[in-house]
Amino acid sequence: MYEFLKTLDRRWVFLLMFLAVATPILLKVTFPEKPSAMVMDVFQAIEGLPEGSKVLMAWDFDPASRGELEPMASAFTRHCAEKKLKMYYMALWPLAVPMIQDSIRILEREYPHLEYGRDYMNLGYKPGNEGVIKVVITNIRKLYTTDHYGTGVETIPMMSGVTSVQAMDLIINVSAGDPGTKQWVQYVATPFNKRMVAGATGVQAPQLYPYIPAQLVGILGAIKAAAEYEQAVIDGYPHLAKIATAKEGLRRMGPQLVGHVLVVLLVILANVIYFIGRRRGDTR
Amino acid sequence: MRMARLRSVAIAAACWLSAIDVVAQDTAPPPELPAPPTDVEVKDRPSDNGQAVLISWMASADDAPEGSPRVLEYWIFRRELGQAEWGEKILDSPAGTTTKTDDQKIKVGTQYEYRIVAVGVNEGVSEPAELLGGVASIRQWFNVQKAWFGILLVLICGAVIYFIEAARGGKDLKVRKIAGLEAVDEAVGRATELGRSVLFINGIQDINDIQTIAGLTVLGNVARRAAEYDATLEVPTSRSLVMTTARETVQAAYLSAGRPDAYNENNIYYLTDEQFGFVASVTGRMVREKYAACFYMGAFYAESLILAETGNSIGAIQVAGTAMPSQLPFFVAACDYTLIGEEFFAASAYLSGEPHQMGSLKGQDFGKVVGAVLLLLGCGAATLASMANNNEAIANFAAYIRDSILGSKGLFP
């Protein structure tokens, strides 16, 4: 047994991982979540805004990170819609546009009383990475002369009086890399003292902690925080509990638990093998 | 800086309503009007190019959750000094949050007057609060808020330049060894022994990323070793500009090693800018070519672990260097040697083989000393202030370090 494990082919590890993730998906295992303090900070940042406040929804992720970030983007959208905030969507990634459209589809289906151009709008994608941020923070119309659908921003009611991102009461950024939260912090939240919350992938989250609380109000880190935030929104607005897609993050926590436990077991197993080997004087 | 402050001026509500084009319907009862905002203040936004003024006011007495009639938002109007009409509203601001905003659609130097009203249910508009007499924005030529930042920048950059010049002048700069650098030679040597190739990946960012440039310096060194040992060096890139630059660097290295004939341009090639397309192709090659040594030097993202694990499965010696904090754990876990963050930049100076480049390391150290001193002073003062129940003098000193030296309050707050 020891010999087999010591020289274990990594394909067996791959197979275990596949089973660990696939089984809970097929069995639809879910767990209850209790929002942590950080998630509640994010929740409160939105909950505390009065009706009609302007919120920039900066979606900077692509389909590759959809698994982790879409639950956050959807929950942010639903929360802002429940609070009747004015939502301005924009993207720095070319492939983030379909992600915005997913969010807007939620608004169209579940909040038909909200009106495009009055309650929410899609500014769309502009190339230029952080250059775009540096321009829109001082002058949004220099780059965004039209919205995503080619309508002049002058004719959109909710753009009246919005000359720059500084007019926003809160910035919500959901991002999977660069340009993303770090750049929004560097060029907007830090120099212009704008309140900002962010949804980040698990990889990015640890790097964003140093910016809390001065430069960022809070972050949602990875799918776990997404699930907790979904729970927080459902707690605040219980009628959402009936909507299946409002619990996407909660659903994904099943595979998470089994996957995490597998990784933990693998680490333990590897160390057991290592220590047995060391005791046997096996130097390999 | 100009500033003006005026009382609210009452105007008959009926004539006011017609001025802003809101028509009360005959059938509906006239809405109850909220109390007006007060104390409108407008001033130039400091340290900018004169493109904005800051507007602030005191909230309407009805601007509270239990206020009746409730205030929903404030409307702001503007006119040039001397004009009679106020025109359409230029800005609106929701009630209940802040009572300030900035107007950015102004011409520098022009005098403006402002008027603010509170708006309640059914667009019931309060009596206005006004600022008359004119305010203009001013163009500043130096951002005084950044004065301390400028001083710190000059200090640290000055130290880098000073030490580089000192080293040029023959001064011997002692710098500690960086673990992992010897591995570069070792890895290239082993590839030669095994008769297999060396793989070098210069990150996946474009040439305008500083990490890519630092990686190029390391590439130059690896290429020189490869030329000396007569090992084959392969450099797939995900940016065409990095490809062209890497070709120049490698060619120059082969030349300086006296082996210009061994240089093969086709070993430095472009695949695709798409991150995972690039990785799919590189990992495929790794499995097929079975490189003896793999170098990952530059800006990496999620592909770091795919590369490092594949490299490990083919038994290659792996040396990584990156300043992407999120990828360091994987390189540390899966590679033989990893240059962590700042060490990566240091390595590029170290490996350049030019002693004066080491001056930059001393300059960086100077920066760390400055940072640590400010940190300790600030924390010490903040702690003392907390212990001494917020003694004003100590608290002011802590605040000066935090908000002026390290913040944006300028030299004299």
Add this chain to the structure above:
Amino acid sequence: MNNRANAAWAIIFVIAAIFLGWRIATGNFGRIYVERQQVTVHAEDGSVAASWETHTKVPPRDHLGEGVSLSIPRTIGLWAGAILTLCIFSFLYGDNPFYKTAESIVVGASAAYLMVIGFWTQIIPNLIGNIVPDWTRTWATPGLDPEAKADYVYLLPLLLSIMLLWRLAPVGGWISRWPLAFFIGATAGFRLIGFMEADFVAQIRATIIPIWVRNPAGGVDIWASIGALTMIVGVISCLIYFFFSLEHKGLVGKTARLGIWFLMITFGAGFGYTVMGRIALLSQRLEFLFYEWLWLDSPTADAVSGAASLIMPGLGA
């Protein structure tokens, strides 16, 4: 790999193949249905100026609805996507022709795809659209601000682009260094300021906190104070680890060692967080295969989730 392992893998693959075969033989799956919508544009006089059909994907259970039909191109696409997904996963077992094919497709298609994106989002609107706005408005970007005037400053990036492409010419490749130098210089200046401001000054500023932390009642919060002290010690010791002027010996060596420990904890935390993200990505891919392609999200799935409560009692399903 020995023979026993090979046999085990063979059995696993055969089981997977039988499952797929069973799915194909018994189940309905792997189809995409779309709903047709007529887009009609009316001219000013009310007559129909133009009209075309668009299609929106609908869930398979709505396939009997009004105006819903099977989409052949999208169904082919779904199968192509699923098969290519399996081709990539096959690399986990070992390099093989399926993976090589998938790899070749992704390299070729993505390189061209990014070229197309660059053309339609950069070159047309930002370069050509700034130099000859009236002309671009006539065909490609009619929504461009009608007041936009030609901005001849953009002739400069055009010139730089031409200099860059000069490299393709047989002589004078060095000319391409000029535009490169321009941008490397510009970003070096840009990054120097950006990093020093947000990551040096602002980070030191954020670390300035009192070690003596008071709780709301005015007393000393011991644990918060310990936390603050640990954090400051951590930052300083890591900075000493990165200090190049001193050898890691004596007191400096000990502090640097403490710094490494902090770094290792940081990396451990990063690793743990990342595992989470990566598993979410795999979940999403498997959901594609199971739900969108194989349609396993059927009544049978509900039957299994009843069994789940047997495996993990008390956790809910």
Add this chain to the structure above:
Amino acid sequence: MKRTAPLLIAATVGFIIIVSSFIPYTESWGEDSMIWFDILAAVAFVLGGGNLLKMNLKKVSDRRPGWAYSAIIIAAFLITLTLGLLKVGTHPNEVFWNKPWSGDYIGEGSALWWIYEYLIYPLTSTMFAMLAFYIASAAFRAFRAKNMEASLLLGTAFIVLLGRTYAAIILTGWLPELAHDAEPSFFGQLWNGLRLEKLTETIMGVFNLAGSRAINIGIALGIASTSLKVLLGVDRSYLGTGED
């Protein structure tokens, strides 16, 4: 001329941008240069695509091993490029219906959209998802408590992995939670802090914070000094070191 001119250009542009960040009037210069670079990067695709075609055409014409795969690359490249540049299958913009070229180049239903949705997206996201497998094998292979450093890395990963799932509640949910109290007791805080999810928060908010800050500060200094070396012409590796 060949080497001095680029050095001068880089130095002049760089120092102007540094100084301009202190002068409000020149605020936008940096952004403009970024926009220009993005245009140039788009033009550079031509350079890269040309190189990719050249390499693979050569492989095919030399009939080198694996040339069939090169043929697939060429085919995939040319088909995608043609369909995308010609906007095959796109509908015009509804507002500008009389301009057939005004449509969204990647609108739903177009040929390029199909290639993205059914070829590029599944391929790249699957490649991304492979990380779940690699992370498992890395955990099994590399995380051995050989010394203090490795043990810390491993222990932290352990706590975070468990602390960020329901496993935390199962394992340490029995520890008493903190009562809402203005002055909580020493041990009350200790027990509460030992709950895995709280321990994770402490690791993230104290240890990870300290480590990340120091790494950030170091990187900032490294980038500043490397930038400075580039601007001063001390580091000229991007020009090649030869005479040319």
